[in-house]
Every structure is written in structure tokens, then in C-alpha cells.
Amino acid sequence: MLAKVAARRRERKGPAGSGSLEQRLRLASGLVLVAFVLLHFLNHALGNISFGAMQAGQDFRYMIWHSTAGTGLLYGALAIHAGLALWKTARRGTLIMPKWEALQLFLGLSIPFLLxxxxxxxxxxEVAFATYVDYRHVLSGLWPDNALLQSVLLLIVWIHGMIGLHYWLRLYDWYRSWQPAFLVLAGAIPLLALTGWISAARRLHLVDEDKSNFKPGEQEALAEFASVANGIVYGLIGLCLAFIAGRKLWKRYGGRISIAFAGERAVRSPPGPTLLEIGRMNRVPMMSVCGGRGRCSTCRTMILEGGETLDPPSAAEQSVLKRIHAGENVRLACQVRPRADLLVRPLILPGKPLPAAAFHDRYRWGVERQIGVMFIDMRGFTRLTESRLAFDVVFILNRYIDGVVKAIRADGGMVDKVMGDGVMALYGVNTNYRSGLRQALSTIVRLAKEIEAINQELEGHLGEPLRIGIGLHGGPSILGRIGLDGRGGVESGLTALGDVVNVASRLENATKDNEALAIVSNEVLEAAGIAAEEIGEVRELAVRGRSAPLKVFAIHDVAGLETSLGSARRERSGGSAA
Incomplete structure (x- = not known):
């Protein structure tokens, strides 16, 4: 049971790093604010139904956000998110940034003016004058004089939040398949909110039922409070911008350090900005898919000289570096703040601009996930080619490859590559790990029957029946597109990298010595929930690169495996029905 829970957790694994405490606080507070805004917008949308529905929705929201806990959570999140945003802005070494990042910053700084x-x-x-604030009071104050400003505020808040959500979720491998649905919702919700509150406000105004609950002088007093609060907020924003300008002046007239980018040039910079910001300020090409948040490793940089002057990696940075097995002199440029001269070499260079689709393809930068890897190889291929014409060999090989590929795809597998008479397939790329492994085991059964069909079909052309060897292993692997990036209209397909691939290949090779149709690791059978003892003989296999032998099962006949898979399917169907 614990193993199943751990497997599910591994399937849900997201980006390489979870970020620093500051980043986690900013994310958590942002999610609280998005939840508040979402409920608020859905409440507005009820105006498309009736004013009564809007008020009922507000009563429900008040139960959540006007409780002691809800109020503390909401305004605590607002203070934390705004404070950390100002702190991050003040620490920026440059205002040069990608367009989406600049848009999010601009929208965020615009929100207080209207909010x-x-x-x-x-x-x-409510707090200052104990005013009864119902929807009639709110809508009466907004329509018609403040309708435009309120609509602009609604859109600014929503777009700012959606940009943040997108660039957080895009690092998760499940997000791409759900992205179209999220995009539709992201457009529909503010549209319904706008039409909802405007139509409700217009109806109240047309029938002369709009009513403000303010007493004389209260609205003017609140306007003065708002002006003071706006002055404080924009005073702080001004201090942040002045701080950045001061850094610029210090860069020009104060002490500076030298950062030499190997293969590019040496630049001068004041201490303070991150290595990524220094590169951006000086137009040095550097990658940063996550926007400098320490959640990916595309800005990883080798420190050739001066590494001893840097602060040690934070826990968040260390987590990313450990995941990519980085050397001691490799750091994340977005997390390093040089204080002395450095000689560095960015390890991932953007080169020519990538097509937009390639840039947003998470597989272009690598995704870690649990998958099953299968290798299939024909036995005795050399003997098959010795006494036959080349045309006959190509015909037999094509029939064999067509059958293997058909069997793989029938069970939801993905063909990684075809290497002569060998085929590599991936399982669990578009589904969860457990389902992917069961699909792979089903393919072993299907392949055995396909090879039998091919042997019957080509009986007159073959001196001896075709035989295959199959190796199957599963676990964490890196999925990515290696090579062609689509600039010339051709893009590399998806491939897998890592220890899982090496082990699966060696299991396939071991089928020769064990005279087996397939060798499957015990890890695969456990994760798939298949009774191992019924499908084959248990073996302890020494695998190069591993200190301990690997427990595997040698399958000579697929009858037991087919029975076990059928039982697992019936058990699952019964559980679903229950």
C-alpha cells in the first residue's frame, strides 16, 4: 500500500525545484488571492441570472472571507504578496526582462490605484462606519459613473493572476493536456463576470432601485483614506524604482566587478544583481524558461573562476542542482549574486531564436516523470540476412517492424526509435505510471501473438521462425526532444534518457542468455499491481552500474501474463463499478 502511495506521489511530481521560502510564500499568497478573485468573479457572473442570485452568492462568500480566519487569511495573503512583490522589484538589477514578465509587473503595479x-x-x-454593504449598495456606487474603471480593474487583476498561474503550471507535465480547457475558462470567467455585474447594475438603475447605504460625509472621508493609502503604496513603489535607478548610477559611477562570459565577452556590473540579470543587462544570450524563479535548470552555468567568492547554494537551488546531478562548480545563474570577478560559461545557450511553439514545448527543455521503457530486438537477424537477397531482407524486416509498431501503438505505447531490427518504446507518457506499465505488459502478450502471426504468414520465406527478445523496466526518466528544433520545419521526436533506459536495454540483451521471450524487472510488476509469481521465473540479474543484483522475471510463455492482466482488469472494473 505504501509503495502504491509513493508511486502516485512520484507520478504527480512537478518541476525540478520548489523555490525558496520567499518564492513559496509569494506563490501561496498568490493562490489565496486567486481563489478570492475567482469566487468574487463567479459571484458577479450570477448577475446574468438575477439580482437575488448575486446576493445569495455574496452571502455565501461572506461566510468564508468575512469570518475571522477568512479575513486574516485574505488580508495576510494580500500583505505578503504585495510586500514580497515590492521587495522583488526593489532587488531587480535591471528592468530588462521578457515581455510577459514586464506585462505582469506593470499590471501588478497598476492594481493598487484602482483597488x-x-x-x-x-x-x-464596514469597519469605519458599520455600513451595510450588500450588492445593491456596491452596484449603485459603480453604475454608471465608475463602470469603466471597475471593468478595467477586473481585467487587470484577472490577467495578472492568470499570467502568474500559467508560468507556474507550465512546469508541470500534466498541464499541457489541460491547457486548452484552462484557456477557455480564463476567457469565459471574466467575460461572465463583466456581463453579470453590468447587467444587474443596469437593471437596478433602470427601475430606479439603486440605493447607496452611505450616510452624508462618509464617502468623502473614505475617498480621503483611499488617497492616503494610494500615496503610501505608490511612495513605496517610487522608492523601489529609485532604488533600481540608484543601482544604475552606482553601476556607472561606483565600484563594479567584472563578469567574463566564456565564448562571449567580459562585462562590468555593480555587485547586487543576479548573474542572469547581469547577462540580460548586457545582452549576453542566456536561457531561463521559468523566468528566473529557480524552478528549472535552463540557466545553469559553470563557474570557471571565482566560485569561492559566491555564497553557497540555497536549499531551493541545491534541490535543482541535485536533481540534474550538477558538478560542484555548476550554479543557477538566477540564484547567484556575484560580489567579485567571475569567469563563467552558460551551459545552455539559446542560439538562434526558437519557433514560438518549440519554446513553449516543455519537452524541448526536458521533463522528469515515471515511465516504462521497452526494448524489442529480433534474434538471429544476421543469419537471416546471410543467404537472402537484399530485397527479401528488406521485405521481411519491414513486415516485422510494421507488426511490432502496430502492437506497441495498439496498447498506447509510443515508439521512441527504430534501430535496424531493434525498437525502443515508451509507456506512460500520456497516462499515469501504473496504467502505462500495464499497457507495456499487455504489449508483450500482443507481440508474442504478432510474431506468431508473422511466422505463419512468412513460413515459406523463412528458414526458421522469427524470435524476439524484450526488456522492460520502469522508473524516473528524463523526456525531451534532442536535436532538431523545428527551425527548418523538422523537429526531433520525443526520447527518454536516464538509468531506466540503460537497464531496459540490458534486460533485453539478457533474454539471449536466459532463452526468454521477455525479461521484466520486479519494480515494473509491483508498480503495475501484477502477481509476479504467475508469469515467469524469478532471477537475480547483475546489471552493470548497479551495486546490487536486480530482481527480474524471465517470461518464456505469455499465458500466465495474459491471465494476470485479465484478472487485474476485472478487479479494476469491479472496483469502478462498486
């Missing part, structure tokens, strides 16, 4: 007044007229009125 503070809205907060003052709602929650502020």
Missing part, C-alpha cells in the same frame, strides 16, 4: 478605492468603499466602509 484601494474599491476596498475602502466596501470593507473599509
Amino acid at each position: 484601494i478605492r474599491h476596498i475602502m468603499n466596501t470593507r473599509g466602509a
Whole structure:
């Protein structure tokens, strides 16, 4: 049971690093604010139904966000998120950044100008004057004079939040398949919210039922409070920008350090900015898929000289470096803040600009996930070719490859590559790990029957029946596109890298000595939930590169495996029905 839970956790594994404490706090507070905004917008959308539905929705929201816990969570998240955003802005060594990052920053800095007044007229009125704030009161204050500003605020807040969500979720391997649905929702929700509150406000206004609950002088007092709060907020923003400008002046007139990029040039910079920011300021090509958040490793850089002057990696950076098995002198450029001269070499260079589709393809940068890897190889291929015409060999080989590929795809596998008479296949790329491994085991049964069919079909052309060897192993692997990037209209297919691939290949090779149809690791059978003792003979196999022997099962006949898979399917169907 514990092994199954651990396997499910591994399947849900996301990006390489979880970020620093500051990043996690900013993310967590941002998610709280997105949850508040989502409920608020859905409440607005109820205006498309009726004013009564809107008020009922507000009563429900008040139960959550006007409770003691809800109020503390909401305003705590707002303070943390705004404070950390200002802190991050102040620490920027440059305002040169990708367009999406600049848009998110600009929208975030624009929000207080419109939001503070809205907060003052709602929650502020309740606290300061015990004003009864229902939807009639809110809509009466917005329509028609403030309708445009409120609509702009709604869109700014939503777009700012969606950019942040997108560039967080895009590092998870499941996100791509759900992205179209999320995109539709991201467009539909603000549209429904806008039409909802505007239609409700117009109806109230047309029938002369709009009503403000403010007493004389209260709205003016709240406007003064809003002006003071806006002054404080934008004073802090001004200090951040002044701090950045001061750094610019220090860079020009104060002490500077030298950062030499091997293969590029040496640049001068003041201490303070990250290595990635220094590269951006000086137009040195450097990769950063996650936007400098320490959640990927595309900005990894080798420190050739001066590494002893750097602070040691933080826990978040160390986590990423450990995942990619980086050497001691490799660091993440987005996390390093040089204080002395350095000689560095970025390890991933962007080169020519990639097509937009390739840049947003997570497999272009590598994804780690649990998959099954299968190798299939024809036995005695050399003997087959010795006494036959080349045309006959090609015909037999094509029939064999067609049959193998058909069997792999029938069970949901993905053909990684064809190498002469050998085929490598991946399972679990588009499904979860457990299902992928069961598909791979089903392919072994299907391949045995396919080879039997080929032997019957080509009986007159073959001196002896075709035989194959299959190796199957599973575990964490790196999935990526290696090579062609699509600039010339051709892009490399998906491939897998890592120890799992090496072990699967060696299991396939071991079928020769064990005279087996297939050799499957015990790890695969356990993760797939298949009774191992029923399908083959247990063996202890020494695998090069591993200190301990690997427990495997040699399959000579697929009858037991077919029975076990059928039982697993019936058990699953019964569980689903129950």
C-alpha cells in the first residue's frame, strides 16, 4: 500500500525545484488571492441570472472571507504578496526582462490605484462606519459613473493572476493536456463576470432601485483614506524604482566587478544583481524558461573562476542542482549574486531564436516523470540476412517492424526509435505510471501473438521462425526532444534518457542468455499491481552500474501474463463499478 502511495506521489511530481521560502510564500499568497478573485468573479457572473442570485452568492462568500480566519487569511495573503512583490522589484538589477514578465509587473503595479478605492468603499466602509454593504449598495456606487474603471480593474487583476498561474503550471507535465480547457475558462470567467455585474447594475438603475447605504460625509472621508493609502503604496513603489535607478548610477559611477562570459565577452556590473540579470543587462544570450524563479535548470552555468567568492547554494537551488546531478562548480545563474570577478560559461545557450511553439514545448527543455521503457530486438537477424537477397531482407524486416509498431501503438505505447531490427518504446507518457506499465505488459502478450502471426504468414520465406527478445523496466526518466528544433520545419521526436533506459536495454540483451521471450524487472510488476509469481521465473540479474543484483522475471510463455492482466482488469472494473 505504501509503495502504491509513493508511486502516485512520484507520478504527480512537478518541476525540478520548489523555490525558496520567499518564492513559496509569494506563490501561496498568490493562490489565496486567486481563489478570492475567482469566487468574487463567479459571484458577479450570477448577475446574468438575477439580482437575488448575486446576493445569495455574496452571502455565501461572506461566510468564508468575512469570518475571522477568512479575513486574516485574505488580508495576510494580500500583505505578503504585495510586500514580497515590492521587495522583488526593489532587488531587480535591471528592468530588462521578457515581455510577459514586464506585462505582469506593470499590471501588478497598476492594481493598487484602482483597488484601494474599491476596498475602502466596501470593507473599509464596514469597519469605519458599520455600513451595510450588500450588492445593491456596491452596484449603485459603480453604475454608471465608475463602470469603466471597475471593468478595467477586473481585467487587470484577472490577467495578472492568470499570467502568474500559467508560468507556474507550465512546469508541470500534466498541464499541457489541460491547457486548452484552462484557456477557455480564463476567457469565459471574466467575460461572465463583466456581463453579470453590468447587467444587474443596469437593471437596478433602470427601475430606479439603486440605493447607496452611505450616510452624508462618509464617502468623502473614505475617498480621503483611499488617497492616503494610494500615496503610501505608490511612495513605496517610487522608492523601489529609485532604488533600481540608484543601482544604475552606482553601476556607472561606483565600484563594479567584472563578469567574463566564456565564448562571449567580459562585462562590468555593480555587485547586487543576479548573474542572469547581469547577462540580460548586457545582452549576453542566456536561457531561463521559468523566468528566473529557480524552478528549472535552463540557466545553469559553470563557474570557471571565482566560485569561492559566491555564497553557497540555497536549499531551493541545491534541490535543482541535485536533481540534474550538477558538478560542484555548476550554479543557477538566477540564484547567484556575484560580489567579485567571475569567469563563467552558460551551459545552455539559446542560439538562434526558437519557433514560438518549440519554446513553449516543455519537452524541448526536458521533463522528469515515471515511465516504462521497452526494448524489442529480433534474434538471429544476421543469419537471416546471410543467404537472402537484399530485397527479401528488406521485405521481411519491414513486415516485422510494421507488426511490432502496430502492437506497441495498439496498447498506447509510443515508439521512441527504430534501430535496424531493434525498437525502443515508451509507456506512460500520456497516462499515469501504473496504467502505462500495464499497457507495456499487455504489449508483450500482443507481440508474442504478432510474431506468431508473422511466422505463419512468412513460413515459406523463412528458414526458421522469427524470435524476439524484450526488456522492460520502469522508473524516473528524463523526456525531451534532442536535436532538431523545428527551425527548418523538422523537429526531433520525443526520447527518454536516464538509468531506466540503460537497464531496459540490458534486460533485453539478457533474454539471449536466459532463452526468454521477455525479461521484466520486479519494480515494473509491483508498480503495475501484477502477481509476479504467475508469469515467469524469478532471477537475480547483475546489471552493470548497479551495486546490487536486480530482481527480474524471465517470461518464456505469455499465458500466465495474459491471465494476470485479465484478472487485474476485472478487479479494476469491479472496483469502478462498486
